[in-house]
Amino acid sequence: xxxxxxxxxxxxxxxxxxxxxxxxxxxxxxxxxxxxxxxxxxxxxxxxxxxxxxxxxxxxxxxxxxxxxxxxxxxxxxxxxxxxxxxxxxxxxxxxxxxxxxxxxxxxxxxxxxxxxxxxxxxxxxxxxxxxxxxxxxxxxxxxxxxxxxxxxxxxxxxxxxxxxxxxxxxxxxxxxxxxxxxxxxxxxxxxxxxxxxxxxxxxxxxxxxxxxxxxxxxxxxxxx
Ligand code: CMP
Numbered sequence: 001x002x003x004x005x006x007x008x009x010x011x012x013x014x015x016x017x018x019x020x021x022x023x024x025x026x027x028x029x030x031x032x033x034x035x036x037x038x039x040x041x042x043x044x045x046x047x048x049x050x051x052x053x054x055x056x057x058x059x060x061x062x063x064x065x066x067x068x069x070x071x072x073x074x075x076x077x078x079x080x081x082x083x084x085x086x087x088x089x090x091x092x093x094x095x096x097x098x099x100x101x102x103x104x105x106x107x108x109x110x111x112x113x114x115x116x117x118x119x120x121x122x123x124x125x126x127x128x129x130x131x132x133x134x135x136x137x138x139x140x141x142x143x144x145x146x147x148x149x150x151x152x153x154x155x156x157x158x159x160x161x162x163x164x165x166x167x168x169x170x171x172x173x174x175x176x177x178x179x180x181x182x183x184x185x186x187x188x189x190x191x192x193x194x195x196x197x198x199x200x201x202x203x204x205x206x207x208x209x210x211x212x213x214x215x216x217x218x219x220x221x222x223x224x225x
Contacts (some may be wrong), residue, residue: 010075013122021186026109032096039094045083046107054100069184152224154185170214
């Protein structure tokens with residue numbers, strides 16, 4: 001396992017080379033093909049995953065059978081830690097959106113890592129705090145806002161997760177498909193198309209193919225977070 005690659009993963013940041021070598025011995029590297037269901041909601045969990053290269057959709061199915069997308073995870077992100085930590089069943093489904101290379105860590109190895117390397121535990125808690133903040137803002141946007149606000153908040157979450165900022169503008173290089181955006185924002189595909197058009201006309205965003213640019217990030221954040 002490439003130690004430099006391992007050190008670039010936020011969960012393992014600030015560890016020494018020796019510690020990273022130890023960690024690499026406790027992981028297995030595996031490629032999952034696109035559209036592979038890696039985790040199924042309510043199954044018993046005994047492994048957690050770190051994404052080295054690729055994208056994974058985390059979702060649940062509502063009582064009416066509608067997909068609700070909780071997050072789209074990418075390089076350096078991890079998932080599958082919740083059922084390891086609390087002993088309950090998987091809280092959501094995880095599906096690869098493209099061919100994805102991952103590290104797999106068994107439950108006992110992951111728990112041992114947390115005992116052996118407090119920095120891994122702190123990195124884990126930081127990410128869980130980030131996810132809680134994200135969920136809090138998602139709850140706020142779903143309960144308080146109209147369709148425009150909900151879609152804009154969803155775009156903001158994607159920008160914060162994977163956008164690149166330059167001269168006050170944030171570029172999202174590949175916006176998820178409209179149906180996925182709808183399942184993230186709790187609305188329909190038609191509403192997504194209509195709202196993105198309105199946001200363009202209002203001068204908030206510019207769309208170029210699957211790329212979306214937030215023209216004045218500070219103003220956008222102020223108006224929609
Ligand atoms: P686990 O419950 O073991 O299996 C499903 C995984 O999805 C879960 O662990 C988390 O890693 C991940 N997950 C659940 N909810 C969210 C969320 N809101 N944001 C990001 N990841 C999540």
